[in-house]
Amino acid sequence: MMDFKEILERVNTFHICTRCTGRLFAQVGHELDNFKRGESIAFVAESMGAKLELVSEVECSICKGIFSEIDTYASEIERMTKNFEFNSMLVGSTFSQETLTLEKNYQELCGSKGEPIKKEFSRELGKVVLERMRKEFDRVNPEIMIKVNTEFMSVDLQIKSLYIYGTYRKYIRGIPQTRWIKYSEETRTVESLIGAPIIAMSKGKDYALHGAGREDVDVRMLGNGREFVLEVHDPVIRTLVLKKVEDIINDQKEGVEVCNLRFSSKEEVVKIKSDRHAKIYNAKISLRGEDNFAQVSEATKELIGKVIYQRTPLRVSISRSDLIRERKIIDIKPQIESDGSIILTIEAEAGTYIKELISGDEGRTKPSLSELLSKEVRIEELDVIEILR
Numbered sequence: 491m492m493d494f495k496e497i498l499e500r501v502n503t504f505h506i507c508t509r510c511t512g513r514l515f516a517q518v519g520h521e522l523d524n525f526k527r528g529e530s531i532a533f534v535a536e537s538m539g540a541k542l543e544l545v546s547e548v549e550c551s552i553c554k555g556i557f558s559e560i561d562t563y564a565s566e567i568e569r570m571t572k573n574f575e576f577n578s579m580l581v582g583s584t585f586s587q588e589t590l591t592l593e594k595n596y597q598e599l600c601g602s603k604g605e606p607i608k609k610e611f612s613r614e615l616g617k618v619v620l621e622r623m624r625k626e627f628d629r630v631n632p633e634i635m636i637k638v639n640t641e642f643m644s645v646d647l648q649i650k651s652l653y654i655y656g657t658y659r660k661y662i663r664g665i666p667q668t669r670w671i672k673y674s675e676e677t678r679t680v681e682s683l684i685g686a687p688i689i690a691m692s693k694g695k696d697y698a699l700h701g702a703g704r705e706d707v708d709v710r711m712l713g714n715g716r717e718f719v720l721e722v723h724d725p726v727i728r729t730l731v732l733k734k735v736e737d738i739i740n741d742q743k744e745g746v747e748v749c750n751l752r753f754s755s756k757e758e759v760v761k762i763k764s765d766r767h768a769k770i771y772n773a774k775i776s777l778r779g780e781d782n783f784a785q786v787s788e789a790t791k792e793l794i795g796k797v798i799y800q801r802t803p804l805r806v807s808i809s810r811s812d813l814i815r816e817r818k819i820i821d822i823k824p825q826i827e828s829d830g831s832i833i834l835t836i837e838a839e840a841g842t843y844i845k846e847l848i849s850g851d852e853g854r855t856k857p858s859l860s861e862l863l864s865k866e867v868r869i870e871e872l873d874v875i876e877i878l879r
């Protein structure tokens with residue numbers, strides 16, 4: 491084992507400052523900051539007859555005087571975050587590979603008891619920034635993450651997205667759930683009808699709707715509504731009054747309404763996207779009249795409680811791989827309207843292709859109502875009337 495005097499003699503070959511000397515031994519004596527530790531090491535060295543020849547911070551081969559720039563960086567951070575509404579933050583920093591490698595080599599030569607410069611710099615800058623701006627420090631989930639690049643002297647902000655949970659109902663057919671490259675800017679979507687008012691209020695850069703599943707464009711979403719989380723990227727304002735947001739969205743009267751709005755999280759996005767709830771639908775079919783109703787009523791009895799096999803439908807086979815799904819039909823209740831049209835109230839497991847349950851999709855769904863009746867049946871109108879969650 492190398493004795494301490496020998497180590498101190500090595501330090502003299504590094505051309506480093508008092509603070510960087512202290513940092514080489516940061517794991518020894520936790521109560522001191524690195525500068526004070528450096529001073530006491532120099533004192534000990536002198537008493538051992540191994541006087542340290544330390545240089546000024548600007549001349550230092552490791553820090554090159556970066557710690558004297560802390561106020562400059564703090565001012566820049568203050569300027570960049572000025573307009574954002576936030577409470578918690580975290581400051582991180584990066585240094586050139588050259589500096590990190592040099593420091594690591596020196597620390598290894600001194601017994602690997604040091605602390606990386608970026609850790610000390612981030613901590614010291616963080617202290618100044620928090621004190622000046624009166625914000626909280628959050629290591630896990632800060633609203634603003636600040637990254638200082640000391641090599642290029644730049645500051646980068648990562649703003650935590652704002653997440654708003656709610657449920658939506660769609661009363662009009664023909665509204666797609668999300669924006670898509672194929673649609674024009676003006677196309678109304680569930681996403682834009684909810685997202686556009688929210689982004690106007692939060693002054694964010696963009697938004698995304700994360701839905702708990704989706705209904706087809708021609709299907710209405712009624713009843714208790716579908717859960718979603720709207721994500722706002724780079725929000726400036728976080729403290730939205732959600733009751734007001736709800737009123738503004740609903741007052742558009744564009745066929746999409748929201749309720750139960752509350753603030754949410756990234757974790758909830760994952761949760762609602764993986765939920766698998768059974769659903770109840772109302773399906774108006776292409777057959778009409780009393781005779782057909784009697785036949786349909788008989789045939790649907792064959793489907794209740796049965797598992798059906800559904801090969802990926804032709805209409806979605808471009809975007810989804812060709813698989814066979816097994817889904818259980820929990821219940822079907824047929825009823826006839828005064829005008830002779832037939833409505834089926836169908837309860838089925840999550841992910842059942844309802845249109846194909848009726849049409850059979852050229853034999854790709856088995857059994858189907860078409861197959862049982864030996865005639866072509868289609869769905870004319872489909873509504874989700876309840877999601878069983």
Ligand SMILES: [Zn+2]
Pocket residue numbers: 506507508509510547550551552553554555
């Ligand atoms: Zn230094």
